[in-house]
Amino acid sequence: SSELTQDPAVSVALGQTVRITCQGDSLRSYYASWYQQKPGQAPVLVIYGKNNRPSGIPDRFSGSSSGNTASLTITGAQAEDEADYYCNSRDSSGNHNVFGGGTKLTVL
Amino acid sequence: QVTLKESGPVLVKPTETLTLTCTVSGFSLSNARMGVSWIRQPPGKALEWLAHIFSNDEKSYSTSLKSRLTISKDTSKSQVVLTMTNMDPVDTATYYCARIRRELWFDHFDYWGQGTLVTVSS
Numbered sequence: 001s002s003e004l005t006q007d008p009a010v011s012v013a014l015g016q017t018v019r020i021t022c023q024g025d026s027l028r029s030y031y032a033s034w035y036q037q038k039p040g041q042a043p044v045l046v047i048y049g050k051n052n053r054p055s056g057i058p059d060r061f062s063g064s065s066s067g068n069t070a071s072l073t074i075t076g077a078q079a080e081d082e083a084d085y086y087c088n089s090r091d092s093s094g095n096h097n098v099f100g101g102g103t104k105l106t107v108l
Numbered sequence: 109q110v111t112l113k114e115s116g117p118v119l120v121k122p123t124e125t126l127t128l129t130c131t132v133s134g135f136s137l138s139n140a141r142m143g144v145s146w147i148r149q150p151p152g153k154a155l156e157w158l159a160h161i162f163s164n165d166e167k168s169y170s171t172s173l174k175s176r177l178t179i180s181k182d183t184s185k186s187q188v189v190l191t192m193t194n195m196d197p198v199d200t201a202t203y204y205c206a207r208i209r210r211e212l213w214f215d216h217f218d219y220w221g222q223g224t225l226v227t228v229s230s
Binding site: 029032048090095096098101 | 145147154155156157160168169170171204206208211213214215216217218220221222223
């Protein structure tokens, strides 16, 4: 399968922990990467590989994977974390990339 | 400092061919395990990966758009070009180029251009 499935919307209270998930057969073979996108801006890489954060990404962002599911966890969500989040991975063939449908995170 | 910048027409007519150029700086298109991808996003919709090209000239295309896409690079000019034929209004989107890094078990897009909005309309 070449599809990655994400919940369309998730909400979290300020300061609480939220997990955003991404499901797909290819995730049994490949790690996901995660991107944060705020309105009118280009996506920004927040997590890649097993659980790597680019320079400048706060350590409240973390990633994990189990079976066909990859997860992005935000521990102590802040107002500025409100955004759309996309997962990406190679497809099962390993030759193409595919994005999930995105999750809109609301911080209450 | 790594930067990518997309350029191309803002308006194309249906059935025309779109040509977009991504000009990169701060890295070389000959760097191993690095390449450039094109990704698009229709207004209000999700990201869609279109194609990539790596330093060894390995290319890959979205299965659903493969027949319409061509990606190429000019390493001396630090440019990657994407052409998409037979444009349709549904192809209206912001088109991004991004640097792709390839490791054994994962890829990631670590730098993105600002994107360019392409509208398809007669």
